[in-house]
Structure formats: structure tokens, C-alpha cells
Amino acid sequence: MSANPAAANNTGAEVFLLRLYVAGQTPKSLIAFANLKKICEEHLAGRYQLEVVDLLEKPQLAQGDQILAIPTLVRKLPEPVRKIIGDLSDTERVLIGLDLRPQK
Amino acid sequence: MSRPKQNPRTQLPKVPTGIQGLDEITGGGLPQGRPTLVCGGAGCGKTLLAMEFLVRGAIEFDEPGVFMAFEENVQDLTQNVASLGFDLKDLIERKKLVLDFVYIERSEIEETGEYDLEGLFIRLAYAIDKIGAKRVVLDTIESLFAGLPNPLILRAELRRLFRWLKEKGVTAIITGERGEETLTRQGLEEYVSDCVIMLDHRVNEQVSSRRLRVVKYRGSTHGTNEYPFLIDESGFSVLPVTSLGLLQSASRDRIATGVAALDAMLGGSGYYLGSSVLVSGTAGTGKSSLAAHFVEAACRRGERAIYFAFEESSNQIMRNMRSIGIDLQPWVDKGLLQFQANRPTLFGLEMHLATMHKAVKDFKPQVVVVDPLNSFVIGGNESEVKTMLMRLVDFLKMNQVTAFFTNLTSGGDVLEKTDVSISSLIDTWLLLRDIEIGGERNRGIYVLKSRGMAHSNQIREFLLTDHGVELRDVYVGPGGVLTGSARLAQEAQENAAQTARKQEMEYRKFELERKRKALEVQIAAMRAEFEILEAETLKIVGQEQARETQLSQERVDMGVSRKANIAARPARSKGGAK
Numbered sequence: 001m002s003a004n005p006a007a008a009n010n011t012g013a014e015v016f017l018l019r020l021y022v023a024g025q026t027p028k029s030l031i032a033f034a035n036l037k038k039i040c041e042e043h044l045a046g047r048y049q050l051e052v053v054d055l056l057e058k059p060q061l062a063q064g065d066q067i068l069a070i071p072t073l074v075r076k077l078p079e080p081v082r083k084i085i086g087d088l089s090d091t092e093r094v095l096i097g098l099d100l101r102p103q104k
Numbered sequence: 105m106s107r108p109k110q111n112p113r114t115q116l117p118k119v120p121t122g123i124q125g126l127d128e129i130t131g132g133g134l135p136q137g138r139p140t141l142v143c144g145g146a147g148c149g150k151t152l153l154a155m156e157f158l159v160r161g162a163i164e165f166d167e168p169g170v171f172m173a174f175e176e177n178v179q180d181l182t183q184n185v186a187s188l189g190f191d192l193k194d195l196i197e198r199k200k201l202v203l204d205f206v207y208i209e210r211s212e213i214e215e216t217g218e219y220d221l222e223g224l225f226i227r228l229a230y231a232i233d234k235i236g237a238k239r240v241v242l243d244t245i246e247s248l249f250a251g252l253p254n255p256l257i258l259r260a261e262l263r264r265l266f267r268w269l270k271e272k273g274v275t276a277i278i279t280g281e282r283g284e285e286t287l288t289r290q291g292l293e294e295y296v297s298d299c300v301i302m303l304d305h306r307v308n309e310q311v312s313s314r315r316l317r318v319v320k321y322r323g324s325t326h327g328t329n330e331y332p333f334l335i336d337e338s339g340f341s342v343l344p345v346t347s348l349g350l351l352q353s354a355s356r357d358r359i360a361t362g363v364a365a366l367d368a369m370l371g372g373s374g375y376y377l378g379s380s381v382l383v384s385g386t387a388g389t390g391k392s393s394l395a396a397h398f399v400e401a402a403c404r405r406g407e408r409a410i411y412f413a414f415e416e417s418s419n420q421i422m423r424n425m426r427s428i429g430i431d432l433q434p435w436v437d438k439g440l441l442q443f444q445a446n447r448p449t450l451f452g453l454e455m456h457l458a459t460m461h462k463a464v465k466d467f468k469p470q471v472v473v474v475d476p477l478n479s480f481v482i483g484g485n486e487s488e489v490k491t492m493l494m495r496l497v498d499f500l501k502m503n504q505v506t507a508f509f510t511n512l513t514s515g516g517d518v519l520e521k522t523d524v525s526i527s528s529l530i531d532t533w534l535l536l537r538d539i540e541i542g543g544e545r546n547r548g549i550y551v552l553k554s555r556g557m558a559h560s561n562q563i564r565e566f567l568l569t570d571h572g573v574e575l576r577d578v579y580v581g582p583g584g585v586l587t588g589s590a591r592l593a594q595e596a597q598e599n600a601a602q603t604a605r606k607q608e609m610e611y612r613k614f615e616l617e618r619k620r621k622a623l624e625v626q627i628a629a630m631r632a633e634f635e636i637l638e639a640e641t642l643k644i645v646g647q648e649q650a651r652e653t654q655l656s657q658e659r660v661d662m663g664v665s666r667k668a669n670i671a672a673r674p675a676r677s678k679g680g681a682k
Contacts, residue, residue: 023222032217055223059230062223066207069252070222085252086217097214 016040016048016098017077023070024056028087032071035088043100073097116323119167119239119275122160123153125342129318129327134299139266139276141296143288144303149314149335150279151176152185153303154241156340157277159190161239162200169239170202170231174247177205188339202231208251215253221261225268232274240269240276246290259290266295287319298322304330313452313488316342332454332492343457343495354378354556359471359506362401363394365575366534369551369560375532376556378504380497382477382527384511385536389547390568391510392416394534395473396425396432397573398508403435407470410442410463414479418443429571442467448479453492456480461499472500476510477526490526497529531555536566539578539587546587548578565591 020036022029033052040048055062055070065074069085075098084097095101118132127133134140134157142150158169173181181203182192195201204227232240245265248258269276278296280288287293293300300319305312315330333342358373367374375381381398383391399409413421421443422432435441444463448456464472474496480489493509500507509530527533533552538545547566551559565576565587579586579594586594 021223023226028218028220035217055226059226062227062230063204067223067227068206068208068221068248069219069224071219072223081212082214083212084214084216086215086219089217093214093216097216 014047014078016044016075017051018048019051019053019065019074019076021053021055021062021065021067021070021072021074024054029071031089032073032087035091035094036073039088039091039094039098043095043098075099118324119161120165121157122164123156123340123342125331125333126316126340129316129331129342130299130321131325134275134277135321135324136275137270137273138298139269139278139296140299140301141278141280141288141292142301142303143280143282143293145282145305148303148305149333149340150303151181151243152188152335153301153340154243154277154279155181155185155190156188158201158239158241159185159192159195162195167238168200168202168235169241170204170228170235170237171241171243172204172206172228172231173243174206174208174251175244177207178203181205187337188335189337190339199235202235202237204228204231206247208247210251210253213252219254219257221248221258221265224261225265229272232272238274240272240274241279242276243279244281245278246280246288246292249290262292263295293320299324303333313454332457334452334454334458336455336458341458343454343461355504360401360405361394362397362399363573363575365564366394366549366573369562369564369575370532370554371557371559375506378501378506379531379555380500380507380509380529381532381534382509382511382530383534383536384513386513386538389536389538390566390573391512391536392421392475393425393428393430393568393573394536395475395508395510396421396428396430399441399471399473400430400432400435402471403432403438403440406440408440408442408467409435409471409473410444410467410469411473411475412460412463413443413445413475414448415476416445418445421445427570428568428573442469453480453488457492457496460496464500464503464505469505471506471508473508474510476512478511493526494529497526539565541587542590544588544590546591548587549575 018036018040020033022032036050040050053061055067061067065072066083067074071085071087073084073088073094075082075084078099082097082099084094088094092101117136118130118134119136120127120133121130142153144150155171158171161167161169171181176184185192192201192203196203206224206227228240231237245262248262249255252258266278278292280290280292282302283289283291287300287302297320299321302317302319304315304317306315307313314333314335316333317330318326318328331342333340355377357377358375359377360374361367361370383394385391395411399411402409411418411421416424418436422436425432432441436443442463444459446456446459450456460472460474477489477493480492497507509526530553532554535550535552537548537550539548540546547568548563549566550563551561553559563578565578567574567576576591579591
């Protein structure tokens with residue numbers, strides 16, 4: 001009985017700081033953004049911040065977060081930093097990447 | 105167009121790398137505005153080659169560069185190349201160089217669908233545009249395959265990347281690890297097909313050597329051999345084997361050997377300037393002594409000399425040479441003579457060659473001694489030693505340096521053979537040999553060959569005296585060549601014979617003189633006799649004439665007295681009267 005509130009407390013206290021790197025309004029970027037939005041609303045409602053960075057406008061930011069692949073979703077918080085690449089269409093893997101599902 | 109080799113339009117535009125030797129092999133550098141693949145095993149110098157390409161470009165050709173590292177971070181990279189004299193920090197501050205470390209950790213990355221490498225493109229483009237880079241290095245881009253999932257996407261993206269680099273017009277070096285059967289593990293050669301350079305690092309008999317080969321260079325001629333290269337404190341340098349052809353100028357000037365009698369054997373004036381001289385012989389025949397003579401003579405003329413010793417230390421050489429009256433110390437003190445004493449096993453052949461190159465370039469000697477050559481032969485590397493020596497000979501000839509090599513022939517070997525079979529590279533070959541006769545071992549010297557000069561065909565006895573090397577004529581008799589005390593005996597014998605002959609001659613001269621005198625006496629006697637005869641004869645003739653005159657006078661007188669025809673001429677009247 002004591003484990004449950006603790007776990008809830010744990011996840012509840014954490015704010016997810018997410019940053020999605022894209023390069024222009026490409027179909028892949030749009031799909032990724034839509035997928036991300038959906039997942040966040042379903043699993044992180046009210047406790048996430050989402051920032052979209054367009055590298056075509058701010059190329060200098062690519063080096064800082066070690067961005068190679070586009071689109072890349074970076075979980076800045078909670079630590080450790082995680083990276084998820086691709087258009088986020090595989091919801092299951094996105095949840096694993098964000099540490100919202102225990103890995104099997 | 106009639107001479108396409110000299111027409112630059114038929115060749116690709118090239119970008120000089122600034123790396124010593126590489127531009128010679130590639131005929132001017134890497135293809136401009138195209139990617140070049142540099143592949144090789146671990147630790148063979150790919151990163152360094154690439155980095156030097158950028159650094160030289162930035163410093164010497166004013167072409168800024170971007171180094172994108174996938175394996176080493178910026179700090180490690182800066183430290184690693186600092187040992188080669190590259191100050192990356194300074195170049196970065198002066199906006200000549202951008203270092204970008206791409207960090208990929210597979211475990212931190214989750215793939216959730218389709219992706220592309222646009223981020224990499226943007227980063228690269230940003231770095232290139234920031235400093236106006238003309239050169240780009242991607243080291244080692246294959247790391248992407250380990251770091252990112254879905255190789256199919258990666259391959260497509262790499263193909264796009266190389267195309268994009270070409271469109272950007274940057275000259276790029278892509279490095280890749282050598283694969284099992286392919287040039288690179290991921291088959292990058294499939295995408296980068298303009299120029300492929302392979303580096304190799306092999307160890308033979310505990311001595312390592314590095315090689316470079318231009319596997320492919322589309323649209324350009326290039327040297328196809330494996331060229332040794334080395335990495336030292338001044339960076340990367342490739343040593344082209346004699347690919348450059350035989351273009352050395354041949355001097356007609358001569359250079360004294362330091363031994364007057366040897367000069368005489370070589371057409372009277374010694375070696376040709378800038379030629380290569382080999383002295384071979386068995387142990388203890390005086391090879392180093394000849395070398396010391398040569399060096400000393402050069403220093404005496406005010407020339408510079410380098411003595412590369414591979415078996416003795418400089419002190420030992422100087423002490424030993426002092427025993428035959430050659431003092432090299434003053435020349436060392438004056439800075440005309442430099443000793444470079446190293447063990448051959450200190451490092452590989454290429455490194456030896458490079459240190460020699462460097463020493464010659466720095467010291468600018470007119471004379472170089474390498475003593476001995478065959479100490480380089482370790483195990484079965486004769487052919488490598490030969491190519492190294494060929495390069496050394498060529499290099500020295502190019503610089504008009506007269507080279508003096510010694511070679512130790514081991515006891516049972518054929519004398520007219522060197523361990524490293526470089527005889528064909530040698531212009532003047534002197535052979536020192538032991539002559540064992542009459543319980544003695546003496547030294548003989550002869551000129552086996554000397555290109556371009558009328559040289560002696562004589563074997564001379566070679567003496568090491570306390571005032572240096574002396575050459576003596578030897579005697580060739582039915583029992584072979586006479587040397588040492590046998591020669592002395594022969595000389596004594598010859599002297600005695602000569603004295604006897606001389607005495608005989610004196611005697612004959614004297615005899616002749618005596619005969620002449622006897623003859624002269626005889627002639628004088630005969631002449632006296634003749635003179636008496638002559639005098640008597642004249643006297644008789646005179647008397648006869650007187651009597652005849654008197655007779656005719658008497659007739660005239662008689663006519664007068666008889667009152668004969670007075671008018672008649674007295675001479676005719678005589679006949680008429682009868």
C-alpha cells in the first residue's frame with residue numbers, strides 16, 4: 001500500500017522538459033510533432049514543457065545537444081538526458097525512450 | 105593539345121595537401137571540391153593525415169577547414185596533435201579551423217520511426233559557413249553505423265552527404281576503418297570514388313613501417329606504389345621511392361678521396377662530385393679508415409660532412425682514427441663534421457631514411473658517410489633495405505652530395521656481392537680484401553668499377569700506418585699476389601738484381617770506354633805513320649821537280665851556248681830539238 005503513493009508521487013512530481021528538433025516544416029517534422037503532442041497529452045498531461053527547435057533557423061543549437069538525426073526528441077528533464085530519433089510513430093518505443101514504461 | 109601531359113586542362117584541378125611527399129605522388133594534391141577516402145587499420149595515421157591536411161591548408165594555403173570528429177573529443181584531439189607541433193587552439197581562435205565533436209551513444213538513443221541526418225548536414229553547413237571553410241574532414245564517419253540504428257537509412261544519407269559535399273565545393277577527407285574484404289568496413293569506397301588512399305602499418309622483425317598507397321584517383325595519373333611514410337615531430341611525411349625518374353645532373357667535378365694514391369687509381373683526381381661510392385670488404389680491412397680519410401679531406405677543404413655511424417659511437421670512431429693519424433675532433437669542434445651514431449634497430453628503415461633526409465637538409469653537407477650499410481639488414485628485409493638505399497642515393501645525388509657507403513662482407517661470401525645488392529646503384533666501387541699468404545694476412549685494395557673514368561685495374565696493397573692509409577704496389581707472381589713480408593723479400597730480391605744489373609752496365613760502359621781509347625791510340629799511331637809517309641812522298645816529289653827544272657834549264661843553257669833558235673818557246677823547243 002505504501003509503494004503506490006510513492007510511485008505516484010515520484011512520477012507526479014517530475015516535470016518533463018522536452019525539446020523537439022526539426023529542420024523546417026517537412027512532412028516528417030509535422031508527423032513527429034503531431035505524434036508527440038498526442039503522447040504527451042495522453043501520458044504527461046499537465047506536467048510537461050515542449051519546445052520545438054527549427055535548426056534551419058538556429059543551426060548553432062545543433063552542436064549543443066549533439067543533434068545528428070532529424071527529427072530528434074530530447075528529454076532534457078528529468079535527468080539523464082535521453083534522445084529519441086525518428087518520427088515518433090512507434091508510440092511504444094517513445095514511451096520506453098521517455099522512461100514512461102518499464103523496459104521489458 | 106599536342107602535349108597533353110603538360111596541359112593543365114586535361115588534369116583535374118587539385119588542392120595541395122601541404123604534406124611532404126603526398127603532393128608529389130598524387131601529382132599536385134587531392135581532387136578539388138571532391139571527397140577523398142583515407143582508409144586503413146587502427147593506429148595507422150588516418151586522423152593525423154586528415155588533420156595535417158586541414159592545418160596545412162589553413163596555414164599555408166589560406167583555406168580554412170572543418171574537422172568533424174566522431175571518435176575523439178575536441179580536447180583529446182587538440183592534445184594529440186600538439187605533439188606534432190599543431191596548435192589547434194590558435195587556429196580556432198583565428199577562425200581558421202572549426203572542431204566539432206559528434207557524440208553518439210547508442211544506449212542513449214531510441215529509434216521510433218523514420219529519420220534522416222539533416223541535423224548533421226545543418227551542423228556541417230553551419231561550421232563551414234562560419235569560417236568560409238574550403239576543406240572538410242569527417243573522422244571516422246563509419247562510427248555512425250555503430251551509433252545509429254537502421255543502416256539502410258544511414259547508407260542513403262551518406263550517399264546524400266557526399267553528393268552534398270561535392271555541391272558545397274569543399275575538398276573533403278573521409279576516413280574509414282579497414283574492413284575484412286573491403287577497403288572500409290562499411291564499404292564507403294562505394295560512395296567516395298574519386299580518390300582513395302590506403303594507409304598501412306606493419307611490423308616486420310619487431311620493426312614497424314608505415315606505408316601509403318593511392319588505390320584510386322579518378323581522372324588523374326598517380327604513383328601506384330606503396331610509399332613508406334612516417335610521423336615525427338614535424339608531422340606526416342611520405343617518401344616517394346625513385347618514382348621521380350633519373351633526372352640528377354651529373355657533375356664533371358672531382359672530389360679527392362683523401363688518399364693521394366687512391367686518387368691516382370681513379371684517373372688521377374678522385375671520385376666524381378655527387379657520386380655514390382661503396383667500399384666493401386671483410387671485417388677489419390680498413391673501410392672506416394678510408395671513410396675517415398674522405399671525411400677529413402672534405403673538412404680540410406672547408407666542406408661539411410655527416411658521418412652516419414651504425415656500429416660504433418662517435419667517440420670510438422675518433423679514438424680509432426687517431427691511431428692511424430687522423431684527428432677528426434677539430435672538425436667536429438669547428439662545426440664542419442657531424443656524427444650521427446644510432447643503432448639500426450632504433451627505429452624502422454623509413455625513420456632512418458627520414459632522419460638522414462632531415463640531417464642532410466639541415467646541415468647541408470657536401471659529403472656523407474654511411475658506415476656500414478648492411479647493419480640495416482635484419483632478417484629478410486633486403487629488398488626493403490635496397491629500396492631505402494635507392495631512395496637515399498637518389499636523394500643525395502639530387503642534392504649533389506657525394507655519398508660514401510661501407511659494406512661489410514662476411515667471410516664466406518663472394519666478395520663482389522653486397523648483402524643488400526645495391527651495386528647497381530653505385531658509381532665507384534672499391535673492394536678491400538684480405539690476402540693471406542706466407543702466414544700473413546694483408547690488405548689489398550682495387551677498384552671494382554668506377555663509372556665514367558679511366559681507373560686503374562691494379563691491386564694495391566693497402567697499409568694502415570700511423571699517418572694514415574698508404575697504398576703500395578703488389579707483386580703478382582706464380583704463387584699469387586705478394587704482400588707484406590713476402591713483398592718486402594721480393595722487393596729486396598729485386599733490389600739485389602737491380603744492383604747487379606747496374607754493376608754489369610757500369611762494367612760494360614767502362615769496357616766500351618776502354619775499347620774506344622785503345623782504338624783511338626791505334627788511330628793516332630796509324631795517322632803518325634801516315635804522316636811520315638806523306639812527308640817522305642812530298643819530299644821525293646819536290647826533289648824530282650827540282651831535278652826536272654834543273655834539267656830543262658841545263659838544256660836551255662846548252663842551246664844558248666850552241667846558239668840555237670832563241671825565239672823558240674823553251675818548253676816546246678825541247679821536243680823539237682830531239
